[in-house]
Amino acid sequence: MHRGGYLESPTFAYETWGEPNEKRDNAILLFTGLSPSAHAASSVENSSAGWWEDMIGPGLPLDTNIHYVICINSLGSCFGSTGPASVNPENGELYRLSFPVLTLEDVARSGYELIRHLGLEELHTVMGASMGGMSALAFVVQHPEATNRFISISSATRALPLSIAVRSLQREMIRRDPKWMNGNYYLDDPPIIGQRLARKLGMISYRSAKEWANRFARERIVFEKAPGDQFAGDFSVESYLEAQAIKFSGQFDANCYLYLSRASDLFDLAEHGGSLKAGFSKLQLDKALVIGVETDFLFPLSQQEQLAVGLTEVVEDVSFRPLDCIKGHDSFLVDMDAFRPEICAFFESCC
């Protein structure tokens, strides 16, 4: 592991769409945000819709008629890859907090091990959104020989202190839940209240004031009041957050969340060489695309611009595409119409 410790024979979960071509140079490696699994799109084996269903497939931006698309579940997550919720083969117990400090360099390394396992020497493109954009950046700085092309979506060279503060508070909400028990919670009785609070703060940081003003305004809902209810629930935006929180919790292991959230804070391109400039100078890219969104609170547009400017110093062909989506950081998940043309244009111009 990048910051010390090791994992005994870890598992990396992944899914693929399309086929490798004869030269085995058409693969796209996709890193995910903090919470998704490797199930980015439906397939014969799993017909349920993926988290980027409208982006991956025949004729879509990640065109499976042309490309071999690989999505990996981040190391440290709980959807098949080894993480704090996995059994440590050395002692037969769950890792929990004995899991080593996780970094996005480790997540990137797992992607590198995967492509070697798949017999791929060079990738067509490495890409990712949100935390996945930083994992992809960690990949291209650690393994510069493995690809010449890079796409970053709503990501950054490193987290801003405000974003660290948001995530730190989310983690504290979970750690303050008495049911967390220093990470030793019962699997059938996890710190769900802390997780729901954290999810609500997540939603607040993932969307935008403008979207919610249009969507909810000051609309009310009518419901039966219990004691204490006078402090919550009247407004539609509150019931929306409640529904989102209920939907999310229970799906994601609390300790895995803590590790991945902290890994997002820790990543800093400047640690690769001592400065951002030195980090950028390690890259061996020919072509890069940076997409950001004006209303992004967590990874503000100024950070996308900083990334694009840094890349321009060392990469011949850099496109920076600021989008005026109103759905904030989540736009890449919920406003794909705005992103598809940009990603299509990138791959079309590779021919």
Added chain:
Amino acid sequence: MHRGGYLESPTFAYETWGEPNEKRDNAILLFTGLSPSAHAASSVENSSAGWWEDMIGPGLPLDTNIHYVICINSLGSCFGSTGPASVNPENGELYRLSFPVLTLEDVARSGYELIRHLGLEELHTVMGASMGGMSALAFVVQHPEATNRFISISSATRALPLSIAVRSLQREMIRRDPKWMNGNYYLDDPPIIGQRLARKLGMISYRSAKEWANRFARERIVFEKAPGDQFAGDFSVESYLEAQAIKFSGQFDANCYLYLSRASDLFDLAEHGGSLKAGFSKLQLDKALVIGVETDFLFPLSQQEQLAVGLTEVVEDVSFRPLDCIKGHDSFLVDMDAFRPEICAFFESCC
């Protein structure tokens, strides 16, 4: 009370600076944000610095050589005015959650009762910042005959859904603390963990990404690690938030916070007549000043502009002053140098 219920002989705490003039028409009534007391500036009776110390005094923008300045502790607060932490004289017990639903109309009304008690018929100016700006707006719409001048600082005609979401989550953090006990917490063992979490989210919403990027960047602090510490504390921004949270908690009664926070959500100028336009048309102002800050997350500049535009329809002399302070919503407390000239200009042009 505006939404039903009543208070038996409530107390309104206030402080004053300067003296009424002969015509008794030089008084400024100042409403506060959610958490401050009426101690806006030091005085002979209380020499400790107030929360707006550099704004009130001889030769300062609220010039006590000229004006009689009155600051009132909001009804529902816990610094002298009657609120959920007060004893209900009807049964000798603390109100707690039996306190009626609080609105900013009630806060405004308490200001009106106070000026009548002080023998003032007409105020020179009514003003407030943040929640206090909405209380001041409630005052001028409810009691249009009581003043011709109004100043709103970093406030709005009504809260945005994003701001409601932030406050709703803060309240939930407190209500989810097992020590809250449906509002019946022990006074010597209040829901301090929930209050600290709420304060941290408060700080995140009160400041700006830009300020913290300049101030903290990715600076680390060194400290001894306990189990679970790997998820918090490395970054300076995290220890800053922790220090802020510790400083705040214990000073403010948890139930009072819940009531005032909800009152901030509930206020809507449009409820005075059925629309914003109808609300504005009730005003009898000659002169108004609206000040806002570009980096304000909680009361975005677009809201200040909306307020200024609405006022312009019905008030002859309206100034809108957007400031490029980087300290977000809190700028009026921590960047007074930017605000002083604007407030001075308002009062100078009254002569």
